[in-house]
Amino acid sequence: MDEELKNEYFEKKEKKEQDLKRQNIRKTGSRLLKYLIILVIMASAGYWLYSGITQQPPPKPGQFFEAQSRDHIASDISHPEYNSNPPTGGWHYNQPAQTGIYDIELPDEKLVHNLEHGHIWISYHPDLPKGEIEKLADITSNYGLRIIMTMRAKNDSLIAMAAWQHLLKLDTVDEKAIREFVAAHRNIAGPERNIPDSGFGDFRAKK
Numbered sequence: 001m002d003e004e005l006k007n008e009y010f011e012k013k014e015k016k017e018q019d020l021k022r023q024n025i026r027k028t029g030s031r032l033l034k035y036l037i038i039l040v041i042m043a044s045a046g047y048w049l050y051s052g053i054t055q056q057p058p059p060k061p062g063q064f065f066e067a068q069s070r071d072h073i074a075s076d077i078s079h080p081e082y083n084s085n086p087p088t089g090g091w092h093y094n095q096p097a098q099t100g101i102y103d104i105e106l107p108d109e110k111l112v113h114n115l116e117h118g119h120i121w122i123s124y125h126p127d128l129p130k131g132e133i134e135k136l137a138d139i140t141s142n143y144g145l146r147i148i149m150t151m152r153a154k155n156d157s158l159i160a161m162a163a164w165q166h167l168l169k170l171d172t173v174d175e176k177a178i179r180e181f182v183a184a185h186r187n188i189a190g191p192e193r194n195i196p197d198s199g200f201g202d203f204r205a206k207k
Contacts, residue, residue, distance in 0.1 A: 061181045062161065062168035065089065070116065070191065073109065086123055086152060086160050087112050088167050100201040101137050102150040111162075114148055118193030120186045121162040122178075123152035128159065135173040137202075145197040146186050164190035 067089025073079055079091040092112035099119060111121050122140055124133060136159065140149040152160070157169035161178060163185035170177060187193045 060166065060184045061177065062163065062166035062185070065165055065167060067165050075107070075109070079109075082108065082112075084162075084167050085154065085156055086121070086162050086167070088115060088162050089165050092116065097148060098198050098201065098203075099146060099148045100199075100203050101140055102148070103133075103204040104150065105152055106150050111148065111150070115162060115164040116190050116192050117195045118146060118164070118185075118187040118190035119197075120147045120182050121160075122147065122149040123155055123160045123162065124149070125155045125158045126151055126153055132158075132173050135175075136178075137204075139173075139175060139178055141200075141202065143182060143186070144200045147182065147200075163188075 063084075065084040065088045068080065068083055069090050071079075071091050072094050073091050075093060082088075082090050087108050090112055091109060093107065093109045094113075095110070096113035096117055096119070097106050097110045099114070114121060120143075122136060124136060128136075136149060140147055157171060159170040159173065161168040161170070161181045163181070166181075166185055166189055168177065168181050
């Protein structure tokens with residue numbers, strides 16, 4: 001009988017030890033899982049933080065030109081040469097031009113003031129075919145406010161898209177590129193943006 005009791009005691013002891021081992025294994029596994037989850041969360045947070053710091057925003061369409069000045073000048077006052085053709089910032093007259101479509105040239109100094117207000121200036125060379133000019137006019141009139149279109153003989157490209165400190169030159173009416181430029185800069189570029197527009201019109205000579 002004593003032998004049976006002895007065996008039973010050792011069996012219970014062994015079972016208890018095995019139960020404790022299993023509990024310890026489960027606890028260890030649970031802790032390891034928690035640590036793993038924490039590491040994954042920390043790694044993910046670190047990755048997104050690093051990406052946010054190092055990832056640069058996509059470049060805006062057009063070439064960047066630092067504005068040389070924001071001074072107002074009278075029409076009889078000369079100033080240094082602009083750093084882009086057409087100009088995208090610098091010395092300008094006191095009053096901007098009314099936005100709209102023109103088939104004549106307007107003074108650069110007047111239109112630079114428009115750019116300061118966040119407007120887009122679309123200028124075209126006189127050599128641009130008439131059909132292309134009409135396409136430009138259709139796009140311009142589709143936007144209405146804060147956009148102006150003029151002829152400009154000094155352009156060294158057939159079409160120039162100007163915003164404050166940004167310039168895109170084109171040799172054909174690339175509607176996608178034009179609309180991307182307008183979306184990126186209209187009422188966004190320009191230190192005096194959000195000033196109410198005076199209205200939009202078609203000022204071309206009626207033929």
